[in-house]
Amino acid sequence: MSASSFRTFIDxxxxxxxITRITDDVSWDLEASAITMMAIETDDRIxxxxxxxxxxxxxxxxxxxxxxxxxxxxxxxxxxRAFDLPGGSGPAYYEGVIDRLREPIxxxxxxxxxxxxxxxxxxxxxxxxxxxxxPYIHQGDGGRYATLTTLVAPDPDSEWGSWSRHRAMIxxxxxxxxxxxAGEQVPNHYYFNYELDDEPMPVALxxxxxxxxxxxxxxxxxxxxxxxxxxGGLQESPVDxxxxxxxxxxVPASAEVVIEGRVLPNERLHEGPxxxxxxxxxxxxxxxxxxxxxxxxxxxxxxxxFCVEGAGIGYGENSSSTFAVAASGxxxxxxxxxxxxxxxxxxPWPFTSRTVWVIAVDPAYPGVLHELANFIFTTWGxxxxxxxxxxxxxxxxxxxxxxxxxxxxHADPSSDFHQFGVERMPKVPLNIYQTxxxxxxxxxxxxxxKTSKAYIDACAxxxxxxxxxxxxxxxxxxxxxxxEAGVPEAAFEPPNTIGGDR
Amino acid sequence: xxxxxxxxxxxxxxxxxxxxxxxxSPSPQVLAGEALRANGPALRxxxxxxxxxxxxxxxxGVDGLSRRSRYPWSRLGIGLGIDQEPEYVAVLEAVTELxxxxxxxxxTYVERAATATDLSVRELGFPTPPDGTWPRLTLGLLSVGTxxxxxxxxxxxxxxxxxxxxxxxxxxxxxxxxxxxIVSVALGVPAxxxxxxxHLTVTDGLSVPxxxxxxxxxxxxxxxxxxxxxxxSEVVIEAxxxxxxxxxxxxxxxxxxxxxxxxxxxLDVTNVFTRDGAVVPFTPLDVPxxxxxxxxxxxxxxxxxxxxxxxxxxxxxxxxxxxASGRLGICVVSAKMLYAGFEWQLSNFLFxxxxxxxxxxxxxxxxxxxxxxxxxxxxxVKAHPSRDWLFSESDAPVARMPTYxxxxxxxxxxxxxxxxxxWDEEYIAPQVSFTDSYPPNLRAAVRSSWxxxxxxxxxxxx
Numbered sequence: 001m002s003a004s005s006f007r008t009f010i011d012x013x014x015x016x017x018x019i020t021r022i023t024d025d026v027s028w029d030l031e032a033s034a035i036t037m038m039a040i041e042t043d044d045r046i047x048x049x050x051x052x053x054x055x056x057x058x059x060x061x062x063x064x065x066x067x068x069x070x071x072x073x074x075x076x077x078x079x080x081r082a083f084d085l086p087g088g089s090g091p092a093y094y095e096g097v098i099d100r101l102r103e104p105i106x107x108x109x110x111x112x113x114x115x116x117x118x119x120x121x122x123x124x125x126x127x128x129x130x131x132x133x134x135p136y137i138h139q140g141d142g143g144r145y146a147t148l149t150t151l152v153a154p155d156p157d158s159e160w161g162s163w164s165r166h167r168a169m170i171x172x173x174x175x176x177x178x179x180x181x182a183g184e185q186v187p188n189h190y191y192f193n194y195e196l197d198d199e200p201m202p203v204a205l206x207x208x209x210x211x212x213x214x215x216x217x218x219x220x221x222x223x224x225x226x227x228x229x230x231x232g233g234l235q236e237s238p239v240d241x242x243x244x245x246x247x248x249x250x251v252p253a254s255a256e257v258v259i260e261g262r263v264l265p266n267e268r269l270h271e272g273p274x275x276x277x278x279x280x281x282x283x284x285x286x287x288x289x290x291x292x293x294x295x296x297x298x299x300x301x302x303x304x305x306f307c308v309e310g311a312g313i314g315y316g317e318n319s320s321s322t323f324a325v326a327a328s329g330x331x332x333x334x335x336x337x338x339x340x341x342x343x344x345x346x347x348p349w350p351f352t353s354r355t356v357w358v359i360a361v362d363p364a365y366p367g368v369l370h371e372l373a374n375f376i377f378t379t380w381g382x383x384x385x386x387x388x389x390x391x392x393x394x395x396x397x398x399x400x401x402x403x404x405x406x407x408x409x410h411a412d413p414s415s416d417f418h419q420f421g422v423e424r425m426p427k428v429p430l431n432i433y434q435t436x437x438x439x440x441x442x443x444x445x446x447x448x449x450k451t452s453k454a455y456i457d458a459c460a461x462x463x464x465x466x467x468x469x470x471x472x473x474x475x476x477x478x479x480x481x482x483x484e485a486g487v488p489e490a491a492f493e494p495p496n497t498i499g500g501d502r
Numbered sequence: 503x504x505x506x507x508x509x510x511x512x513x514x515x516x517x518x519x520x521x522x523x524x525x526x527s528p529s530p531q532v533l534a535g536e537a538l539r540a541n542g543p544a545l546r547x548x549x550x551x552x553x554x555x556x557x558x559x560x561x562x563g564v565d566g567l568s569r570r571s572r573y574p575w576s577r578l579g580i581g582l583g584i585d586q587e588p589e590y591v592a593v594l595e596a597v598t599e600l601x602x603x604x605x606x607x608x609x610t611y612v613e614r615a616a617t618a619t620d621l622s623v624r625e626l627g628f629p630t631p632p633d634g635t636w637p638r639l640t641l642g643l644l645s646v647g648t649x650x651x652x653x654x655x656x657x658x659x660x661x662x663x664x665x666x667x668x669x670x671x672x673x674x675x676x677x678x679x680x681x682x683x684i685v686s687v688a689l690g691v692p693a694x695x696x697x698x699x700x701h702l703t704v705t706d707g708l709s710v711p712x713x714x715x716x717x718x719x720x721x722x723x724x725x726x727x728x729x730x731x732x733x734x735s736e737v738v739i740e741a742x743x744x745x746x747x748x749x750x751x752x753x754x755x756x757x758x759x760x761x762x763x764x765x766x767x768x769l770d771v772t773n774v775f776t777r778d779g780a781v782v783p784f785t786p787l788d789v790p791x792x793x794x795x796x797x798x799x800x801x802x803x804x805x806x807x808x809x810x811x812x813x814x815x816x817x818x819x820x821x822x823x824x825x826a827s828g829r830l831g832i833c834v835v836s837a838k839m840l841y842a843g844f845e846w847q848l849s850n851f852l853f854x855x856x857x858x859x860x861x862x863x864x865x866x867x868x869x870x871x872x873x874x875x876x877x878x879x880x881x882x883v884k885a886h887p888s889r890d891w892l893f894s895e896s897d898a899p900v901a902r903m904p905t906y907x908x909x910x911x912x913x914x915x916x917x918x919x920x921x922x923x924x925w926d927e928e929y930i931a932p933q934v935s936f937t938d939s940y941p942p943n944l945r946a947a948v949r950s951s952w953x954x955x956x957x958x959x960x961x962x963x964x
Contacts, residue, residue: 020955020956020957021956022955022956024951024954024955030940030941030944031944031947031948033939033940034936034939034940034944034945034948035948035955037935037936037939037940038936038948038949038952038957038961039957041569041935041936041961042957042959042960042961043569043959044957044958044959045956045957045958047955072568072569073568137939138934138939138940139939139940139941140932140939275934275939276934278883278931279876279879279883279933279934280883280884280931280932280933280934281931281932281933281934282931283928283931309934310934310939311934311935313875313876313879313883313934314873314875314876314878314879315568315569315873315875315876316569316875349878349882351875351876351878351879352878352879352882352883355879355882355883356882386882386887387882387887400567400827400878401565401567401790401827404567404825404827404828404832404878405790405827405828405829407828407832407861408825408827408828408829408831408832408859408861408903408904409828409829409831409903409904409905409906410904410905410906411904411906412860412904412906412907412912412913413860413861413893413894413912413913413914413915414893414896414911414912414913415896416906417891417893417915419887419888422888423888431883432883432884432931433883433884433885433886433887433889433890434886435925435929436928436929451886451887451888452886452887452888453887454887454888454891460905460906463905464905465788465789465829465905466788466789467539467789467790468535468536468539468789469529469531469532469534469535469536469631469632469633469786469789470528470529470531470532470535470632471632474527474528474529474532474632475528475532475535475536477525477527477528477532478528478532478533478535478536479536479540481522481525481533482520482522482533482536482537482540482542482545484522485520485521485522485545486520486543487520487537487540487542487543491540491541491542492536492539492540495539496539496790
């Protein structure tokens, strides 16, 4: 039975010994995130902060530091348990997710009385963002942030709206600035429909919507399809929804917190600086659209999960990087297959998961890699991804050792590195390789200055050095002996080849 | 100087060497290959009979691609006696110093620890790889005695029968002996001796005897029929160079043979000496992270680090690394950017002094060799995809390690993942990390309460 809510996901973590409940008073002001950051850097348990200092309200909210973070060796491990999917190897997990995504299940509306997210209902002046202990995450951040969010917004092509992740910087009891970057579906609706018509866009910002909903909110779901239906497929049961108090949107009934409101047209508030997913503090402050709060509903003792953004760079794994490898990767693999490409597996580069992707592909005909890169750069990879690395179809993109070897040995600088134009592509202003002047503060959220994109053909064909010694039976025997001698079984992940090493 | 068995003992004491009774199946080579694949500890295969104990992963073992308490240079550094947690640059400098020329000899002669045995070389029990017919010895030290002194080089080969070894040695050493001459092969030697032999081989330094190198006065030695060998060697094999040298090539090569020319040498074993409970290193060949590859990576990095910091009158390079996972096709260098354009000068300097790699990655001087993960993020995040990925024309010699082409000319690439020295300070984005994102008093409080919070790990390494 899959975990269909944030609470049941926490139960999965608890049963796996992956959580530590901290009962000491901990402050939202850097302390909770410092502890979470340390847990990330040491690959330790996920902290639940039962008692948060400096609360400004009676709401007994608890913080959870990067709950979706998986172990560095197997980031998908907790998702595989939560969704009852194979978790022993990355490629097997990917195929399990892909099978689920092929069978979406429509959500269902349940009565308000059955919806945990309606246990407390506050509207108008009673609805205050300051009821919750939003963490101040990195010193130097522009403010306190809601980071692990799912924004539900209207979509003329989908009955259930469009669901995606956008962080919010808290500005007061009733206002926050939302990071909306043009090029993504919800921001496009806002900038090019609502704002042009001078209309506010009704939205619901949900916190703790559960692993399936939050996973599909990270995916690139085609126009006309609904993220929440794919979430149903992923968890093999309909997502229970409930209507909002102040607009027509439907939100996950099990959510910890639902913030209903409107994104105001032609008004802006500061957003940033923020320690971002690039692993650096991006700057300068920029102007972003305003979320005006109309109502807040929540569970009586809500969890407020948050992500220490930027900690998923390099060796570290946080919720964002885990979503990238455990949700976006399988989704991209499926999407590319549906688009007709012979892709074995597409996965983010583990050291910077939203900037570089590695794709194992059979280059069946001349030009296919260009077509593939062009397809992605112009669709879901437009804003964030700068590079693709293509490797042979049996090289495991989840193995950095295998990918580095492929780049090092098989990518010819004179013929295998391909740039797509020179500084003609859009880029998110969160990057650090452009100067603040180049990033500017464009009205729709992208950098003022364009950038370049590139792909690397690191396919070797048949001329690859050996990866292992001995036949599969002998290697299996060797692994068993080594495990008996104290080598952790997880240490053999990820194999260098898809299915081959083991 | 640390005797090989003490080196293994230290690894055991630091939980970086596991023991396993040598099984009938699979081959120790398979066990070692899987241990390397797992970034595992050094692996000692023990025996209760007269065969040697075998230990793999002694000189590297890990790839540096995940956060660990051990690094690719840790085990060699411990063997070199630097520290329990040796700094990378200290290892590079130690390797270089071992091969420095010395004006005065300081040879220390100590009695040979190994004693004569009736066992044949085949009965020593070298491991036979699953794809091989004969047992294979690897990571050996060849000593060739001459009137000028003794020369040390790497040696590996196969044991054809009770008294014949078909070996591979550097071509350059063949000038030092004649057919029918005697040489000695030492196994299980101190890390200084083996590291020096690899360094001399890949840096074309075999023309000077070890007595004139610092290693000659660092490692206590004993004369043998072949030449000087380390006194503490676990196994010493004296052999005559066979009259007939067949025109054969070994199926597998140690990694140094990709840099230095090598030749086949057939040896007729005359004497075998072993220590009680002898233990010798071995490695599978041609697989990722093998010990021979790690030794070459460190030797070459030591040479380049020394050269690049001896050139400009200042020492701008903090460290230089050839990741074993890239099989030496990529060079990473951390340096202070002395002036605009220095990154171009530095990368092309490095291309001038080694033809192994076609790619140089330059990172800022505050980058750590212990954090290769950050380097492998910065090349995409900090380096601008068009301005900082810089390719030469395709008229350069093709690099030696990549496999894409062996003929004609090729291009070179350097990736500048440093901050542009022309940028204003305000443009430089602060890094996000536990150290950089939180004030010292909070960091200290988190560390002190770490166990009370219910965490299991040790935060002190951060």
